[in-house]
Amino acid sequence: MIDVTSTTQMDVRPEPLLSARSVRKSYGGVEVLKGVSLTVDAGQVMCLLGPSGSGKSTFLRCINHLERIDGGRISVNGELVGYVQRQDRIFEMNPREVARQRRGIGMVFQRFNLFPHMTALENITAAPIGIRKVGKQKARDRGMELLDRVGLVKLAHSYPAQMSGGQQQRVAIARALAMDPKLLLFDEPTSALDPELVGDVLDVMRTLAADGMTMVVVTHEVGFARGAADVVVFMDAGVVVEAGPPSSVLDNPQSPRTRAFLESVM
Amino acid sequence: MQHSALTSRDPVTLAGGVDPDDIVAVPLRHPWRWVIAAVLLAGFVSLAVSLWGNPNVHHPTINEFIFSPRILSGVVLTLVLTVVAMLVSTVLGVLLAVMRLSHNPVMNVLAWLYVWVFRGTPLLIQIVFWGYLGLLYSQISLGIPFTDFTVFSVDTNTLIPALTAGLLALTLNQAAYSAEIVRAGMLSVDEGQHEAAYSVGMSPLFTLFKVVLPQAMRVIIPPMGNETISMLKNTSLLSVIAVLELYTVATQISSQSLRQVEMLVVVSCWYLFLTSVLSIPQYYLERHFGRGNARSLPLTPIQRIRAAVRRAPSTPVSERSDAR
Numbered sequence: 001m002i003d004v005t006s007t008t009q010m011d012v013r014p015e016p017l018l019s020a021r022s023v024r025k026s027y028g029g030v031e032v033l034k035g036v037s038l039t040v041d042a043g044q045v046m047c048l049l050g051p052s053g054s055g056k057s058t059f060l061r062c063i064n065h066l067e068r069i070d071g072g073r074i075s076v077n078g079e080l081v082g083y084v085q086r087q088d089r090i091f092e093m094n095p096r097e098v099a100r101q102r103r104g105i106g107m108v109f110q111r112f113n114l115f116p117h118m119t120a121l122e123n124i125t126a127a128p129i130g131i132r133k134v135g136k137q138k139a140r141d142r143g144m145e146l147l148d149r150v151g152l153v154k155l156a157h158s159y160p161a162q163m164s165g166g167q168q169q170r171v172a173i174a175r176a177l178a179m180d181p182k183l184l185l186f187d188e189p190t191s192a193l194d195p196e197l198v199g200d201v202l203d204v205m206r207t208l209a210a211d212g213m214t215m216v217v218v219t220h221e222v223g224f225a226r227g228a229a230d231v232v233v234f235m236d237a238g239v240v241v242e243a244g245p246p247s248s249v250l251d252n253p254q255s256p257r258t259r260a261f262l263e264s265v266m
Numbered sequence: 267m268q269h270s271a272l273t274s275r276d277p278v279t280l281a282g283g284v285d286p287d288d289i290v291a292v293p294l295r296h297p298w299r300w301v302i303a304a305v306l307l308a309g310f311v312s313l314a315v316s317l318w319g320n321p322n323v324h325h326p327t328i329n330e331f332i333f334s335p336r337i338l339s340g341v342v343l344t345l346v347l348t349v350v351a352m353l354v355s356t357v358l359g360v361l362l363a364v365m366r367l368s369h370n371p372v373m374n375v376l377a378w379l380y381v382w383v384f385r386g387t388p389l390l391i392q393i394v395f396w397g398y399l400g401l402l403y404s405q406i407s408l409g410i411p412f413t414d415f416t417v418f419s420v421d422t423n424t425l426i427p428a429l430t431a432g433l434l435a436l437t438l439n440q441a442a443y444s445a446e447i448v449r450a451g452m453l454s455v456d457e458g459q460h461e462a463a464y465s466v467g468m469s470p471l472f473t474l475f476k477v478v479l480p481q482a483m484r485v486i487i488p489p490m491g492n493e494t495i496s497m498l499k500n501t502s503l504l505s506v507i508a509v510l511e512l513y514t515v516a517t518q519i520s521s522q523s524l525r526q527v528e529m530l531v532v533v534s535c536w537y538l539f540l541t542s543v544l545s546i547p548q549y550y551l552e553r554h555f556g557r558g559n560a561r562s563l564p565l566t567p568i569q570r571i572r573a574a575v576r577r578a579p580s581t582p583v584s585e586r587s588d589a590r
Contacts, residue, residue, distance in 0.1 A: 099469045103467030107465035116558045118558065
């Protein structure tokens with residue numbers, strides 16, 4: 001279902017799916033991102049770790065333009081995020097263009113943010129039917145298929161208020177997948193869950209990763225990062241402190257800040 | 267067939283086995299409730315008797331006019347005015363609320379100005395203003411400003427008769443209040459809902475209609491019910507520009523018959539009846555937009571009656587307490 005054939009390993013290194021160059025962002029004079037540069041190749045899973053306030057969630061929200069960056073540039077799939085280049089000039093996108101661009105980037109939130117007035121299935125099909133003009137029946141079939149993938153077919157006609165947090169988050173993942181995104185962003189997807197519900201959500205995420213979905217995950221689940229991530233990035237105070245495969249960042253951290261953080265969470 | 271609605275809580279099924287651990291106690295008595303109720307009842311009855319028996323109230327007049335064709339036509343016009351003014355003003359109110367919340371500073375200021383003017387002046391004065399618009403502009407014409415070119419030009423009093431003026435006044439005034447109610451409703455929707463909608467590629471307009479407004483409705487409807495009832499009563503103010511609604515008709519009748527009090531009783535009965543009727547759609551609207559919020563929706567009155575009827579023949583009265 002997710003097309004990864006074009007991104008198989010070749011001797012030529014493919015263009016990264018996500019590339020961020022010296023991204024800066026301030027809130028009222030406080031700089032929360034101080035030049036973050038990262039790249040994610042198609043099919044890769046990147047986990048962002050770091051103490052709260054380190055800017056990792058902000059960075060994630062910049063990727064789909066929920067936050068406007070103040071400096072640097074982000075591009076997804078070769079397209080600048082929030083800006084469009086015509087000839088030699090760069091123009092700010094209008095809301096319609098931003099919305100179109102966001103269709104290729106799915107996002108899963110810490111607090112699920114399901115639409116409470118819609119059933120699980122309606123949550124999933126609302127955007128495909130209303131935005132992409134997919135036929136109702138086709139969208140529903142696909143919605144049921146996605147619910148099956150997250151193991152919640154029997155809750156298709158339940159409202160979010162009737163589900164547990166873990167179930168809501170899995171529906172939210174299915175909703176993000178319904179637009180066939182090239183890139184999936186997770187903003188602390190398990191932080192608002194009861195401990196016994198975390199596993200189900202992480203299982204769904206592991207399956208997605210194994211299927212070749214490109215994912216950027218802000219998380220405190222070091223175990224998930226170790227098992228599923230291709231790249232682990234440790235951020236602190238708005239900068240990338242350390243980045244690399246889990247075996248080096250998690251098991252052999254070079255920076256004392258990374259070491260201190262890992263000791264505190266493990 | 268045996269009734270299947272019996273639950274395990276049913277006293278019939280429990281009757282045989284009383285748990286020895288259950289406390290059997292004398293319920294708390296509330297004697298003062300009975301005393302207060304009796305005093306109030308006596309007061310109300312004496313008031314009613316004195317009103318009803320008042321020799322200055324001519325009952326045959328009330329009976330004559332309460333269902334008279336003139337009064338009924340006034341009732342119909344009052345209802346039409348209320349419904350049309352509420353519908354149009356709600357649409358306007360949504361538009362104003364969206365303008366107020368938009369990032370466009372021109373729209374923002376415009377909406378603020380509108381609310382400021384229409385909320386800041388008395389409704390009665392607005393009604394008179396629209397009624398007397400002909401004094402301000404005797405002709406209304408469409409053309410290019412500051413030139414002599416006009417497409418058409420009509421007499422103001424032809425274009426805007428009293429009824430239109432009244433409707434215009436009520437609608438424009440109500441829109442200012444509705445705008446604030448709708449705005450409050452939209453603000454009550456969590457910011458995360460916008461973000462979730464945007465993250466799946468919804469445009470701002472699609473987000474507004476499919477995500478924000480349906481959720482805002484839950485907060486908007488109760489105060490809008492209030493506004494509808496105010497509107498119904500405010501239509502009586504149109505008597506100052508001689509729109510033939512309920513109160514105007516009643517005053518016309520009483521000016522001939524000199525039975526003012528009787529006619530006031532007639533119109534009060536009608537207003538009470540109409541406001542009661544208007545609260546029914548509110549209940550169903552609230553239920554509709556409340557879906558997904560309560561884990562299970564409360565029964566509608568009709569469903570409740572049906573359930574009671576189904577149960578009634580074979581169940582003791584005491585069981586009614588479980589229908590919370």
